[in-house]
Amino acid sequence: METGDHAQLPLSGILPDELVIEILSRIPIKSLLQFRCVSKSWKSLISHNPQFVKLHLHNSPKNDNLILFVNKGLDEEEDDFDIRAIYCSKQTLLDNNISSIVNAEDGRCFVVNDTNWSVGSCNGLVCFRSHLVNNEVIESHFRFWNPALRLISKKSPALYVNKLPGDPFSPARYGFGYDSSSDTYKVVVMILGLENTIVKVHSMGESCWKEILSFPTFPIGELDGQFLNGTLNWLALDKSGYGYDWRTVTVNHLVIFSLDLEKETYRHLSLPAGLVEVSCVESNLKVLGGYLCFFFHYRGTHFVMWQMKEFGVEMSWTQLFIISDQHLQFDIDHPLIPLCTSENGDVIVMARTDDFGAIIYNWKSNRVELIETNNEFLENGEDYVESLVFPG
Template sequence: MSSSQCSPVVPQELMVEILSRVPVKDLMRLRCISKWLNTLVFDPTFVKLHLQKSSKNTHILLTFRDYENDESRYCAAPCSLQNLLHNPSSTVDVCHRFNHDYTILGVCNGLVCLQDSYRGDEFEEYWVQFWNPSTRLMGEDSPHIRIRSGDHNYPYLFMFGFGYDDWSDSCWRNTLTCDAFPALSVHGAYVCGHLNWLALPKCGPGYRWGTVTINELEIFSYDLKNEKCRYLSMPDGLSEVPSDVPVLEVLKGCLCLSHHQGTCFVVWIMREFGVAKSWTLLLNVSYEDLHIRVLHGLPALPVILCLSQNDDVMLLASYDTAEFILYNKKDNSIDGRELFNDDKFFFFSYDFVQSLVLPYRN
C-alpha cells in the first residue's frame, strides 16, 4: 500500500474551522508554511469567522502616557486579564511606544483608532490611523477633516468616537447631523453599537461645574446602526452632583461611571445597555481604605483598569501614590499593591479582542 493511500486527507472546511480557533500570534507564524495559509489568514470571510470564535473579556489593552527624554508619548500594552491582575507593573513594562504624539480614540474588534491633528492660526486638521496590535500592522492616514479655527470657541463643540456597525462593511459612512450639546468627554465610549458621551443637554457653553444640578447630567448616546440619538439616565443612586466631572468608560462590555462622592470613590455599571434600572453599584470605598490622600478636599481620582471574571477583584491605578491597587470587593480589603514609575500617567484600559482585522482595505 502506498504512503499516499495511508495518509489521511483533512477536508479544507475542517481545516478552516480548526484554524479559526488558533490564536492570532500562531496564525501569523503559520503564514510561511504555504501560499494557501498565507492567503487564508487575511481572507475577509476567515477574518470574520476568527473574530467570532475569539475569546471575549479575556484581554485588555492598557494605554498610558510616558515621559522619556523630556518627551511625552502614548504607549499601549495588549495583555491578558490574568496577567494584568497578577503582574500589572510587569505588563506595563512590555508595551508599544508610539513614535508620534497620537491620541487614542478607542478600540473595536482588535483595531486601535489613533487620532492625529494639526493646529494652525487659520484652521485645524484632524485625521485617524488604525493599528492592529495583534498582527502589528498599521494603516495609512485617513482623509483629513479641516475646520476653520474661528468656527468654534467652545473646547468640546466637536467630539470623536470609534465604533463599528456590524450591519455594514463600509469603512466610512455619512451619518446624521445631531443637535449640538455640551459634552464633558471628548472621546465616546463604545458599547453595544452605540457611542456614548457624558453631556449637559440643558446647559450652554461657558457652564461652571459648580452650578450644575443633578437633573442636568445625562449620557448622550448615538446608535451607529439606526443613526438615532437619545439620552440615557444616570444611576438613581446618584443623588447629588459629584465634586468633580465623572469618568465614563467601558468595563467588560458594559458602560461604567466612576466619580467622587464625599470621601469615597464610587463606581456604577450598567449591566444591560440602555436599561436605566440595570445601573448597579459596583464599588463604594473610602479613600482612607485605599490609602489615597485627600488634599484640599479633593483626591486624585483612581482609574479602573480591569475587573476579574467573577467581579470580586478590581485593579485600580492611583496617581497619588504611583501604585497599582488590587482591591477585593468581596472582602473589602487590598490584596496587593505594586509601584509604577511616576513618569507614567493618564492610564486607561479598553476591552480588547485579538483579531486578524486589517487596519486598511484588503
C-alpha cells in the same frame, strides 16, 4: 462559509474542511500567522478571507487583553512626554507584573504624545488621532493600528474644527466603533458650536467625512465615546455645554448620550435613579468586561461604581461598590481611571492619575493591593481582543 472559499486545504484528506477551519479559528494570532507558511490555500484563508476573519474574531477570548497607556515621563532629548500604547494580557497586570508590560517588545508598542492620542479600540483595531493647531483651527487625522498583526493604516482625510472664541480647549469629543450592518468601522467626532453640537463621521477606507446630526447635547469628561452593542456612549450635559453656568450644574443636568452607528440616530439614557450629588469633573463612563459602567467620586471621600446589567435598560443599573479613599490607601486629588476587570468581574484595576502606580481592588472581598510602576504613570486602558481585521 461556502466550500469554495476554502478548497484544497492540506488536511482535507484527514479532516473535513469545515472542522479544519473551526480549529484554525480558535488559534491565537501569533501561531496563526505562522501557519500562513503551510500552504497557499492556508495563507489565502488566514490573510484574505473576510468570513474567516469574522469567525476568528467571534471565537477569540473577549476579556483577556488590554491596550495600556503608559507615561514614561519626560523625554530629555525631545523635550516631550514618552507615552506608549502597549498591547498586553490583563492577567499580567492583575498579577502585579507591571515591569514586563512596560518593557514590552517594540512590535507590541505604539508611541503616542500630546499631538497623537487614542480614540478607542474595537474588534482588534485601535484608533489614534493626530492633530495640529494652526491659529484657531484644529486639523486632525486618524489612523488605525492592529497590534496583533503589527500593522497601522495610512492617515485618514483631514478634519478641520474651529476653536470657540475665548476657549483654550478643543470643542470636540471623539469615538470609534463598528457598524455591523454595513461591516464598517467608523470614527465619530462631536463638535460643540455656540448653539448646537454637530456630529461628523468617517468610515475607515473612505476618502471623506459626512455630517449626520445636529442637537443641543454635548459630551463632557476626559474619556472618549465608549463602544458597546453597536453604539457609542458619552456622559453628557442635556443641552449645549457652551450655554451652561458650570456653578449651577447638578446631577439632574447629566445624561448618557448614546449614538447608534447603524441608524445614525441617538437617544438619552438616564443615570442610576436616586443619585443626589455627582461631580461633573470626576464622573465618567467606561465599558468594563462587556458592561457599561458609571463611576464618580462622592463628596471627596468615596469612589463609587455602578454597572448597567442590561445595556439600554435603565432599571438594570446596579451599584457594584462604594469604597472610601482611606481604604484605598490613597489621598485622591484627581479622579481614578478604571483600566480593566478580571474575567469574573470581581477584581478591578484603577490608575492613580495623579501618582505613580495603580490599585487592584477586589470588591467582593473588599481587598486592596497597590501596583508600583517605578516612576511611570498609567494613563488609561482599553479592552482589546485579538483579531485579523486589516487596518486599511
